[in-house]
Amino acid sequence: MQQQITLEIFRYNPDDKEGPAYKKYEVPFRKDWVILDALNHIKDRIDGTLSFRWSCRMGICGSCGMKVNGNPVLTCASFLEKLAPGPIRIEPLEYFPVIRDLVINMDDFMDNLKKVRSWIIHEKDDNLDEEYLQTPDQLSDYKQYSMCINCMLCYSACPVYGLEPGFMGPAVIALAQRYNMDSRDDGNKLRMDIMNAEGGIWHCTFVGDCSAVCPKNVDPAGAIQRYKLEGARAWWTRWLLPWGKE
Amino acid sequence: MKHQFEPFWWSWFSAGGTLSALVLPVVMMIFGISVPFGWIDDPEYDKLKSLIAPVSSRILIFICISLSLLHWAHRFRFTLYDGLQLQHLNRSLAILCYGSAILISLFAGYVLWNF
Amino acid sequence: MTIFWWTRKKSYLRFILRELTSLAVAFFTIEMIFLFWSLKEGPDVYHEFMEFLRSPVLVFLNLSAMAGLLFHSITWFNLSAKAIVVKIGKARIPGKLVASVNYIAWIIISAVIVWILY
Structure with missing residues (x-):
């Protein structure tokens, strides 16, 4: 089984002069991880500047919706395993203005x-x-x-x-x-x-x-x-x- | 009020969609495929003519034709509107689509009236 | 949004194909008007029209239109079950049952038309 999986994440900071860009992150590939776990891993261990919304981790708060490989999903309910071998592209929800990274204006x-x-x-x-x-x-x-x-x-x-x-x-x-x-x-x-x-x-x-x-x-x-x-x-x-x- | 007449056109679209879904495939199967391929004989002229001659059949046929055309008009209008992103031509698209459906229906009415 | 937004996803492509079946409906309806017109004009014109339907171009167009009509019927019967809510007593009838009623009606109407014509 593969050890790592690549996430290509949409990054945008309104204060930066550069426009939006995709950034790659390697995260551990674990059977019990959902996308949201991987995002939290990145935020805690790799890059603390990554912004995204989440709350309940159990599909009821409705805040962790993102586009994963082009499909809108709840990231707390999408397992890495289903998207292996990657890379997995993660973007903010379509048609909404982006405030920063994966956070949209609703x-x-x-x-x-x-x-x-x-x-x-x-x-x-x-x-x-x-x-x-x-x-x-x-x-x-x-x-x-x-x-x-x-x-x-x-x-x-x-x-x-x-x-x-x-x-x-x-x-x-x-x-x-x-x-x-x-x-x-x-x-x-x-x-x-x-x-x-x-x-x-x-x-x-x-x-x-x-x-x-x-x-x-x-x-x-x-x-x-x-x-x-x-x-x-x-x-x-x-x-x-x-x-x-x- | 831009949307004042949407329910009106949508009603015809729905009625026409149902009618065309139920009636058209079998008629196409007969006249468009089975007869040209020689699987069945041409319907006899006299029989067909006498089937259509009664006013009631002609009214039924007219309803099928005009509703199917209105179904096309509404659906095609939105296909152009969203599919080709012609939002700015909304009014012209509506006139073009519903207008041609009505004109062709009138022609069908003329043919059936003088049958 | 790009003008080719409907190529981005399979479900969008299916949607646009479903919407384009309206062209098959219009095409065949016009063909039928001419059939009635030929009947009105007399046996010679009618036979001429039936010959016209045998020409390769028309056969090709009709086969394509047939595919469109079938796709229209199937999607229409399945989707109308979502809009129509039927209740017996207190329970809502499942959509699949409403759709099967549509299909049964389709078969009966088709059989009646064949029976009338032949």
């Missing part, structure tokens, strides 16, 4: 998350004394979409997000669906107006790669197509039946 995503009102909206004022009950069946309607960990791998997989400035992208649309389908939520109509506007669902051409890379099986592509079906139904109701409710 402001656009955070803004969109707010824009789609990814929280429960009540038509009436919240009554804090009242409980909002929900059955397991009602929960199962949206549970899949609520598994999203905001890791943004789906953005990095979506060519439309790269091509169309303003497109909100897969995860936030799936999250809008997560709240639409929640029995306690009344924000459906409000979100539909947002989704029909510039940047919304109609940019999506169902490439489907977002669902392929999702580590939590959220299936954002499916969520968006369901949204389109609902949007089309609302459109025809509005135009054919002037008295119709959407």
